[in-house]
């Protein structure tokens with residue numbers, strides 16, 4: 001874990017030097033990385049400029065989105081054809097020649113937890129229960145501060161009585177997901193293998209902003225020195241397993257634009 005990471009934008013030449021002649025494969029988080037955080041999930045729209053740069057990059061190197069969002073929601077928000085999309089934190093994978101779902105046998109557990117949570121949280125104003133196929137997000141962004149502990153208690157109770165699920169955190173939300181050794185990091189490694197990108201000629205680059213993205217940063221770091229590159233999008237320096245940083249989604253899009261220019265120039 002490091003607190004001080006060089007900027008992949010300001011130190012772009014050093015960043016491209018770290019690729020050491022290998023071809024990048026891009027793995028992109030959505031919320032907080034390419035779409036600015038918004039009051040509600042449906043309001044977090046990716047700017048058209050970012051979409052254009054993703055489309056351009058997808059003609060230059062493999063591009064995948066890896067998000068906590070539901071797969072169809074994610075694909076609809078990004079709206080670029082031909083990419084690989086991994087929804088529900090990597091439990092639900094789809095690409096032009098790829099389909100994989102992890103934890104299908106946990107769907108009844110998620111259904112049961114969703115019913116329980118809706119029943120217990122309906123009375124707390126501002127709470128939003130967002131069901132994804134393989135996860136449930138309980139949003140607290142619109143909940144009055146005095147009511148937030150009650151939401152936390154209800155979620156904790158739901159997960160403590162359901163050992164087949166586990167809880168993770170994020171920006172103003174709790175999430176329940178199958179209690180399986182699977183996360184964004186394992187999904188990225190599985191995608192590298194499935195797409196034939198696990199050789200030494202490829203360098204996976206993962207951009208993310210949140211605690212669930214740290215799983216991906218750790219997975220890439222685990223490939224060995226300089227074998228994979230993590231970039232944490234963060235306005236304030238925080239401990240991270242990523243080796244590089246970007247300030248915010250605008251800078252992330254600008255960085256991807258520079259990367260596209262650099263790749264196009266050969």
Ligand SMILES: O=P(O)(O)OC[C@H]1O[C@H](O[C@H]2O[C@H](CO)[C@@H](O)[C@H](O)[C@H]2O)[C@H](O)[C@@H](O)[C@@H]1O
Pocket residue numbers: 029030031032033036037038039040041042043044066067068069070130132137139141170171172173175210212
């Ligand atoms: O993996 P990500 O693509 O970063 O998705 C993580 C979660 O993002 C969404 O929630 C977050 O963004 C919302 C819109 O900006 C914001 O209102 C919320 O407070 C954030 O936590 C999404 O709704 C979740 O399903 C994702 O798991």
